Amino acid sequence: MAGGDNGASAAGEGRFVQAVPREAERVRFTIDGKSAEAQAGDSLLAAILVQRPVLRRHEFDGGERAGFCLMGACQDCWVWSEAGERLRACTTPVAAGMAIVTEPPAERFAHGRAHG
Amino acid sequence: MAELMAEVVIVGAGPAGIRAAGILAAQGLRPILVDEGRQAGGQGYRRPSPGLALDMDTLMGTEAGKYKALHADFAALLNRIDYRPRTLVWGIEDRRLHCVRDGRQTTIAFDALIVATGAMDRIAPLPGWILPGVFTLGGAQAVLKDQGCLVGRRVAFLGASPLLSLAALQYRKLGAEVVAVCDTSSFRDKIAALPQLAAVPRTLARGIAYLAALKRARVPLFDGVTPLAIEGEAGVTALRFRDGRGHERRIACDAVALGYGLKPETQLAELAGARFAFDARFRLWLPVTDEDGRAGEGLYLAGDGAAIGGADAAEASGALAALAVLHDLGLRSEHDERPALRRRLARLRRFQQGLARAFRWPVAALARLSDEVAVCRCEHVTAGDIRRAMDADLGPVDVNRVKAITRCGMGRCQGRVCGPALQEIAAAHAGLPVEAVGRLRGQAPLKPVPLGILEEEEA
Ligand SMILES: Cc1cc2nc3c(=O)[nH]c(=O)nc-3n(C[C@H](O)[C@H](O)[C@H](O)COP(=O)(O)OP(=O)(O)OC[C@H]3O[C@@H](n4cnc5c(N)ncnc54)[C@H](O)[C@@H]3O)c2cc1C
Ligand code: FES
Numbered sequence: 001m002a003g004g005d006n007g008a009s010a011a012g013e014g015r016f017v018q019a020v021p022r023e024a025e026r027v028r029f030t031i032d033g034k035s036a037e038a039q040a041g042d043s044l045l046a047a048i049l050v051q052r053p054v055l056r057r058h059e060f061d062g063g064e065r066a067g068f069c070l071m072g073a074c075q076d077c078w079v080w081s082e083a084g085e086r087l088r089a090c091t092t093p094v095a096a097g098m099a100i101v102t103e104p105p106a107e108r109f110a111h112g113r114a115h116g
Numbered sequence: 117m118a119e120l121m122a123e124v125v126i127v128g129a130g131p132a133g134i135r136a137a138g139i140l141a142a143q144g145l146r147p148i149l150v151d152e153g154r155q156a157g158g159q160g161y162r163r164p165s166p167g168l169a170l171d172m173d174t175l176m177g178t179e180a181g182k183y184k185a186l187h188a189d190f191a192a193l194l195n196r197i198d199y200r201p202r203t204l205v206w207g208i209e210d211r212r213l214h215c216v217r218d219g220r221q222t223t224i225a226f227d228a229l230i231v232a233t234g235a236m237d238r239i240a241p242l243p244g245w246i247l248p249g250v251f252t253l254g255g256a257q258a259v260l261k262d263q264g265c266l267v268g269r270r271v272a273f274l275g276a277s278p279l280l281s282l283a284a285l286q287y288r289k290l291g292a293e294v295v296a297v298c299d300t301s302s303f304r305d306k307i308a309a310l311p312q313l314a315a316v317p318r319t320l321a322r323g324i325a326y327l328a329a330l331k332r333a334r335v336p337l338f339d340g341v342t343p344l345a346i347e348g349e350a351g352v353t354a355l356r357f358r359d360g361r362g363h364e365r366r367i368a369c370d371a372v373a374l375g376y377g378l379k380p381e382t383q384l385a386e387l388a389g390a391r392f393a394f395d396a397r398f399r400l401w402l403p404v405t406d407e408d409g410r411a412g413e414g415l416y417l418a419g420d421g422a423a424i425g426g427a428d429a430a431e432a433s434g435a436l437a438a439l440a441v442l443h444d445l446g447l448r449s450e451h452d453e454r455p456a457l458r459r460r461l462a463r464l465r466r467f468q469q470g471l472a473r474a475f476r477w478p479v480a481a482l483a484r485l486s487d488e489v490a491v492c493r494c495e496h497v498t499a500g501d502i503r504r505a506m507d508a509d510l511g512p513v514d515v516n517r518v519k520a521i522t523r524c525g526m527g528r529c530q531g532r533v534c535g536p537a538l539q540e541i542a543a544a545h546a547g548l549p550v551e552a553v554g555r556l557r558g559q560a561p562l563k564p565v566p567l568g569i570l571e572e573e574e575a
Contacts, residue, residue: 015249015351015370019290020264024167041165046263053351054248061496064350066248068493068533070255070267071159072152073236073381075528075564076493085219086566090259093154093165 015066016049029098038094045070045077045089048100055079055089056102080105122445125150125213125224127205127384128232130158131427132419132434134190136230139438141196143447148224149197150215152204152563156190158234158419159254160427162261163187170264175286178322182427206569207560208387211414216565228414228441231385232434235378235420238400238536240275240478241485244346245374246493253375257283266292268371272355274343275375276301276475281326283373284335294335295369298357300376301476302340312470315463319426336367342481346372376477379536380421383558388415394551397469398424399477400536401555407458409437416440424472429464432457482537483544491541492534494527502538503545513546514554515539528564531556 024039031048038047045067048055054064055077067077070090077089082099124140126133129151140147149156157163161183164170173180200217207214213224237252244250249268251259253275256267270293273280284294313320330337340360347354347366356366382403386392390403390411402423405411409418418437419430436457442448485491487500505511505521512518515525515538524538525531531538535556543550561570 015268016259016263017266017269017292018264019260019266019292020164020168020170022167022264023169039167041167043165043259043263046259046265050265058496061246061490063246064248065246066351068250068255069236069252069529070259071236071252072563073529073532074252074493078528086564090255091153 132232135434249352256373309474408440497524
């Protein structure tokens with residue numbers, strides 16, 4: 001167990017803890033191009049935060065965000081599909097083959113990293 | 117039998133909406149029950165997502181029976197109602213709801229509308245509240261029930277709500293280290309509320325039992341707390357506060373669950389034409405209804421979305437709203453259950469008023485909130501931005517104008533998170549009572565909808 005003043009979510013560790021096992025198919029997806037695994041039924045937010053400490057960087061203040069309300073109200077957990085579709089991570093189930101991008105499409109274009 | 121053709125639409129498949137649907141179906145109507153969620157049950161009775169080995173009996177404790185009964189009744193109802201999950205209602209016009217389901221626009225016409233849209237946590241910002249690892253208290257419970265996930269390993273619970281101790285116990289049961297439960301209201305507030313809380317002794321006893329269980333488990337409990345800051349760089353590392361005796365404390369943690377009671381989701385009721393009045397007990401603007409939930413012609417409100425009351429009150433008010441619909445359609449039953457339901461609902465809501473007194477919304481702390489703290493997490497508007505906008509020549513006092521100038525409340529959550537804090541900060545800065553600075557108005561779309569939907573609508 002991590003702990004102490006650095007918090008448990010330092011360096012690469014997930015923020016969420018899966019406290020209860022799930023009987024479900026394993027699914028593979030990608031987060032910003034890196035391959036990741038989850039289980040059918042996991043929300044995108046849970047699937048990402050059990051392996052990462054944060055979800056995305058905020059467009060205005062540049063701070064890191066990991067969602068807030070966890071019930072579809074605050075819209076703090078937006079991520080995007082490779083095709084540019086906006087996904088509310090806390091209420092969207094993960095699906096096999098999803099390619100998740102944590103930066104808004106406009107910014108990807110601005111950085112010249114998007115392909116169509 | 118023209119009335120039987122009446123289209124009754126219920127928005128919200130929580131305890132209120134499900135009970136309303138059951139009563140209408142029992143009279144031979146086939147109501148449409150719309151909910152944004154993937155599964156019925158609403159917030160408090162949220163079901164685990166498929167395959168999760170979560171033992172809801174243990175998690176729900178004394179409420180397990182009601183949880184199971186509601187879901188069993190809903191399952192038995194399914195072939196007698198038109199249930200539409202994954203359907204967000206985002207607007208309303210001429211007795212038609214505008215919805216989006218799986219990315220596509222649909223409309224639903226209605227003759228009578230029951231709005232049972234529930235509530236969300238009421239949030240008071242403090243330094244550090246935007247750090248990753250700070251979540252709403254209800255959200256911390258929701259992700260546990262829905263996903264079997266804990267929001268952290270060492271979790272602090274902060275705010276003023278009876279759900280603080282319930283959530284802390286649930287987290288402990290599932291393996292989290294609960295490092296502190298910090299209640300900003302005092303023991304004196306609780307004593308003052310006892311006469312109202314005595315309206316529902318069983319629930320009062322349950323609340324006391326939660327605290328006793330936490331004490332036995334040696335979970336550090338604090339009341340009369342003044343929150344100072346949530347600390348951390350890339351995520352939460354500690355909670356700093358002054359305890360009830362004035363000692364400053366710093367407790368290491370990697371997550372904070374934050375909540376000051378609930379606020380109703382009233383935007384749809386507002387678009388449907390409900391009027392609002394300020395309720396000083398909750399310090400909230402609540403829609404005006406009669407005792408059965410009528411809020412206008414063909415408009416009925418039920419559950420936490422009408423007045424915060426908890427799950428039992430949601431069930432009772434959902435039933436009452438449905439009976440009001442039947443009554444207004446001329447479909448009266450021989451045995452009138454309404455008087456008994458009204459008495460029950462009044463008692464449950466009295467209890468809730470007691471809770472609002474025992475667990476106080478921190479008005480004074482918000483008035484003092486330091487200028488650099490962000491109030492709006494969507495648009496990053498600070499308390500100082502709000503005060504400066506009000507100080508300008510011809511600076512506004514009304515919160516809707518403050519919103520237009522600062523963008524506080526204009527972001528993607530549409531003021532759901534920052535609204536109550538904005539109202540307190542603006543009122544304190546203007547030196548006016550909070551009801552004098554107006555009420556943040558809702559507008560369509562009620563939640564962000566996919567690009568293209570609104571254009572489609574206008575075409
Ligand atoms: C996050 C959270 C967690 C909670 N946890 C507990 C708990 O553990 N124990 C407890 O006793 N109480 C809990 N509560 C209190 C809870 O409000 C009540 O217990 C009860 O769920 C209220 O029932 P309801 O039917 O009024 O509304 P809810 O149960 O909140 O149901 C409202 C439903 O309306 C739907 N909805 C809202 N707006 C729209 C729209 N525009 N379009 C489509 N659908 C919409 C929502 O998806 C939701 O399913 C919690 C509340 C919240 C907000
Ligand atoms: S975390 Fe608030 S909408 Fe997803």
